[in-house]
Amino acid sequence: MNAALVQFKPRKGDVDANLAAMRAVFEQLAAGEPDLIVFPEAALTGYFLEGGVYELALTAPEIARRLDAAWRAVAPDRACDVVTGFYENAAGTFHNSAIYVRCGEPGGARIVHVHRKMFLPTYGVFDEERFLTRGRRLSVFETAFGKAAILICEDAWHALMSTVAALKGARLLIVPSASPGRGLCGVDELESNTRWKAILSAAAAEHGVYVVYAGLTGFEGGKGMSGGTSAFSPRGDLLASAPPLDPCIVRLRLDPEEVDLARATIPLLGDLGAVLPDLWLDPEIPVMRRLEDNE
Amino acid sequence: MSALPVVDAPVDEPSLRINPALTASWLEAFLCDELVERRGIGRAIIGLSGGIDSALVAYLCARALGPENVYAIRLPYKSSSPSSLSDAQRIIDALGIHGETIEITDAVDGYLKHAPEADARRKGNVMARMRMLVLFDQSARRNALPVGTGNKTERLMGYFTWHADDTPPVNPIGDLFKTQVWALARYLGVPAEVVDKPPSADLEADQTDESDLGITYANADRILNLILLGYRDDAIVARGHDPDEVRLVRRRVDGTHWKRHLPTTALVSSTAINEFYLRPVDY
Numbered sequence: 001m002n003a004a005l006v007q008f009k010p011r012k013g014d015v016d017a018n019l020a021a022m023r024a025v026f027e028q029l030a031a032g033e034p035d036l037i038v039f040p041e042a043a044l045t046g047y048f049l050e051g052g053v054y055e056l057a058l059t060a061p062e063i064a065r066r067l068d069a070a071w072r073a074v075a076p077d078r079a080c081d082v083v084t085g086f087y088e089n090a091a092g093t094f095h096n097s098a099i100y101v102r103c104g105e106p107g108g109a110r111i112v113h114v115h116r117k118m119f120l121p122t123y124g125v126f127d128e129e130r131f132l133t134r135g136r137r138l139s140v141f142e143t144a145f146g147k148a149a150i151l152i153c154e155d156a157w158h159a160l161m162s163t164v165a166a167l168k169g170a171r172l173l174i175v176p177s178a179s180p181g182r183g184l185c186g187v188d189e190l191e192s193n194t195r196w197k198a199i200l201s202a203a204a205a206e207h208g209v210y211v212v213y214a215g216l217t218g219f220e221g222g223k224g225m226s227g228g229t230s231a232f233s234p235r236g237d238l239l240a241s242a243p244p245l246d247p248c249i250v251r252l253r254l255d256p257e258e259v260d261l262a263r264a265t266i267p268l269l270g271d272l273g274a275v276l277p278d279l280w281l282d283p284e285i286p287v288m289r290r291l292e293d294n295e
Numbered sequence: 296m297s298a299l300p301v302v303d304a305p306v307d308e309p310s311l312r313i314n315p316a317l318t319a320s321w322l323e324a325f326l327c328d329e330l331v332e333r334r335g336i337g338r339a340i341i342g343l344s345g346g347i348d349s350a351l352v353a354y355l356c357a358r359a360l361g362p363e364n365v366y367a368i369r370l371p372y373k374s375s376s377p378s379s380l381s382d383a384q385r386i387i388d389a390l391g392i393h394g395e396t397i398e399i400t401d402a403v404d405g406y407l408k409h410a411p412e413a414d415a416r417r418k419g420n421v422m423a424r425m426r427m428l429v430l431f432d433q434s435a436r437r438n439a440l441p442v443g444t445g446n447k448t449e450r451l452m453g454y455f456t457w458h459a460d461d462t463p464p465v466n467p468i469g470d471l472f473k474t475q476v477w478a479l480a481r482y483l484g485v486p487a488e489v490v491d492k493p494p495s496a497d498l499e500a501d502q503t504d505e506s507d508l509g510i511t512y513a514n515a516d517r518i519l520n521l522i523l524l525g526y527r528d529d530a531i532v533a534r535g536h537d538p539d540e541v542r543l544v545r546r547r548v549d550g551t552h553w554k555r556h557l558p559t560t561a562l563v564s565s566t567a568i569n570e571f572y573l574r575p576v577d578y
Contacts, residue, residue, distance in 0.1 A: 012333075012577050050573040181321070184313040184475075190321070219328035221576040222465075224321060245324045 001145040001254040003036040004029050007229040009218035009247045012046040013056060019044065022084070023070035029249070030075040035144060036254075040176045040216040040229075041085035041098065041117075041153050047178035048220045049087065053131045057089035060114045064101040068109035079104040081112070081143060083214075085152060085176040088116065093133050096120065098150045098176045100141065113141040115150035119158060125180055125223060140168045145254050148172040153179065156213075157199060159206075166207035166269055167276070171234075171259045173209050175200065178216040181226030181244060193228040193244060205236025208263035210254050217245055234262035308534050309524060311516055313475050315482030319355065322467040326359035329465045330440050333577055338439035342430050343367035343386060343394070344497065345379030348468065349444040350386045350489045351480045355467050356442055357390045358483075365392040366439050370426045372498075373400040379497050382489050389486060397433070399425045419498035423456035431462070440464065448473040451519050452508060452544070453551025454496075461554075472519065473512040508547075510540050518544040 006025055011017045022039065029037060041047065044063070045056045067082050081102050088097035096117040102110040116135025120128035138161060140147045149165035149172075156162065156175045165173060183191025196213070204211040210233065217227040230241035231252045240250045263269055279285075331337050339356040343349045349367075356365045369383045380396070387394035403425050407413055413421070434441045443466030449455050450469060468476055473494070480490050494504040494512070505511050510518075518541055521531045531541050553559075557569070566572050 012575075046577075048575045049578065050575050052574055052578050184318045184321070185310055186314055186317060188314075188317070190317065219325050219333075222325065222329070224325060224328075245321075 001035040001143075002033060003038065003212060003231070003252055003254050004032075004034045005038045005212055005214040005229045005231060005242075005250040005252075006040070006043075007215055007217050007227045007242045007246070007248045007250070008039050008043045009225075010043055010046045010216070012220060013049070013052060015044050015056060015058070019066055019070055022067070023073060025249070026071050026080075027074040030078070032251070033078065034080055034251075036081045036083070038174055038176065038212060038214040039082070039084035040214045040225075041096065041178040042087065042216065043084050043176070044086045046218075046220055047216060047225065048223065050127070050131060053087050053094055057087040057094050059089055060097070060099050060111055061109075063099050064103075064109035064111050067099075067101055068103040071103035075104060077104075083150065083174055083176060085178070087132075088114070090116075094131065095135060096128060096132050096152060097135075098152055098174075100143070100148070100150065100174070112143065113139065113150065115139070115152065117152040117155055118161070119154040121154045138164055138168075140165060140170045143172070146171040146256055146259070148174060150174045150176070153177040156203065159203070162203035162207060162209070162211075163272070166209055167273065170207075171209055171256065172254065173203060173211045175211060175213040177213060177228075179226050179228065180220075180223040189228075189244060190226055193226050196228050197230065197238065197241070200230065201232050201236045201238065204232035204234060205262075205266075207269050208234040208259055208266070210234055210259065212252075212254075215242075217247055234259045235265075306534055308517065309520060311472055311474055311520055313471075313478055315479050318471075318475075318479055319358070319483060322355050323359040325467055326356060326442070326465070330360065330442075334440060336438065336440045338364045338366065338437060339442045340366040340368060340430060340434050340437060340439035341442050341444065342426050343369055343383045344444075345369075345376075345382035345386075345489065346494060346497070347476060347480050347485065347489055348446055350382075350485045351476055351483065352442055352444045352468060353386055353390060353392060354480070354483045354485055357392055362391040363393075364439075365390070366433070366437055367392050367394045368430060368433055369394065369396040370399050370429055371396065372398075372403055372422050374500060375497055376495075376500075378492075382486075382492070385486050385488065389484075395433075397429055399429060402429075415499050419496065420456045420459070422498060423459035427459045427462050442466065443469060445469055446473050446476050447471055448512060448516055448519060449504075450555060451523075451551075452515065452547045453554045454504065454508060454547075455554070457554050472516040474516045509543055514540055515544055519548070522548060 063086050083100050085098045088095040098115050100112040118135045120134045122129040140149045147169040149170040151161050181190040181192050200211045212231045215228040216225040227244040229250050231239040233239050239252050242248045242250050341353050367387050430441050441463035443463035445460050446468050447470055495502050528541050532538050562570050
């Protein structure tokens with residue numbers, strides 16, 4: 001599977017302009033026959049909207065239709081999977097979502113999956129849960145590569161999320177993100193970017209999954225979205241990474257055999273599957289205690 | 296068996312060290328995005344005092360926008376130190392940016408003759424607000440955006456004139472402590488005469504920031520950093536800081552939260568601006 005990860009700099013609040021920019025990316029990539037193109041979190045609007053979410057959120061079918069039209073305009077004879085983050089209006093409930101849509105098929109856009117961000121950061125500079133409702137389910141879905149899952153930004157900071165995705169069969173983790181860069185003490189990159197790489201690499205290596213990360217870039221009211229678009233092999237190796245602030249594209253080939261080999265060499269995921277019941281059915285862990293309290 | 300070697304972890308204090316190359320490139324990108332891309336204004340105007348903060352901002356703007364797009368305005372009052380003027384000229388010459396001097400003495404004294412009892416603090420505030428007025432008018436004249444020069448230390452200590460020094464719509468160094476400003480200025484080649492002189496608001500003769508504040512910037516920055524990270528006073532003292540200095544800094548921070556906000560507005564509806572009606576600055 002040929003994947004392209006787009007480090008994208010949206011125009012704040014301008015969905016039409018951002019879709020036009022995505023179309024330009026499609027045009028640039030089409031000749032290379034991509035199978036998967038990933039845009040970051042909130043790529044259609046920019047990340048910090050506050051109450052503007054209610055003005056700019058779209059439905060998943062509408063996003064799918066418009067992405068399909070943009071792709072079809074540049075590559076009418078070839079299908080491609082596109083992932084992008086967007087603010088979703090789900091019948092008056094608003095989510096920070098990412099859509100996985102198959103574009104360019106004869107029957108029109110096909111929505112493969114919509115992931116609604118589960119961990120909505122609401123601390124410090126972040127205020128998501130003031131405006132948005134969190135998702136309630138982490139699902140995996142079938143792609144041409146195999147099973148995949150989407151984790152949006154803070155979703156990926158919780159090791160349990162990548163663990164659950166891998167246990168449910170994911171071989172590819174797609175991480176659209178919008179991360180305000182911070183920490184100027186880093187050796188050659190922001191400390192927040194270093195932290196991201198450590199998290200993504202660890203998730204990839206522990207579970208034997210590809211992890212692909214597309215980061216928003218550009219400043220939003222003084223907060224610089226730190227890009228950091230990157231890809232990690234199922235062994236946890238950094239395959240490619242983008243510079244922090246410039247829009248750009250990271251391309252790579254995802255090879256299913258790499259997942260098999262990584263898991264065969266270090267079978268941590270298999271080990272976890274064996275031990276999981278002992279861990280999970282432990283009444284001392286908080287989720288079990290809460291269930292008991294409710295009784 | 297001989298005693299095993301022991302490795303004791305030091306009492307941790309978060310570092311204020313910065314990577315100056317990384318910091319410079321980040322702040323230059325900020326200036327390009329905020330001025331050129333968001334506002335479509337490719338020119339910056341800076342009140343250049345001769346001190347390190349405005350010098351650093353001039354260097355950042357010149358790197359981000361090109362020296363031909365940076366206007367440095369010197370705004371002396373009759374009591375301003377002549378060395379401030381010459382240090383500002385040093386910056387203008389080094390960068391090749393536009394420079395102009397506009398005396399504020401007539402304007403300030405025109406008001407102060409109606410306020411003969413005004414003490415040094417009031418006079419200083421009048422001068423600071425007059426500089427703001429001139430800077431914004433010159434901004435309109437040149438279609439250049441005023442760029443702020445307040446650093447994080449003075450913002451936290453409340454060591455500035457409200458609605459004067461803090462008025463420019465963008466500020467590249469407002470999240471840098473003073474000691475970080477020094478580090479970045481040295482890296483960018485700000486002349487040693489400007490970097491190494493004692494910081495001064497230059498509102499009165501022989502005034503220095505550190506004597507006004509009652510603490511060195513080096514100590515204030517370390518204490519401020521720990522306060523911002525949530526440490527209690529006793530935990531800060533346990534890291535080797537003087538209890539009186541910790542109290543001083545805490546008092547200044549706690550007494551000036553209002554200076555870091557817009558005016559307080561009486562909320563009477565469920566559509567109050569910035570309370571219920573919430574839109575980001577770049578929306």
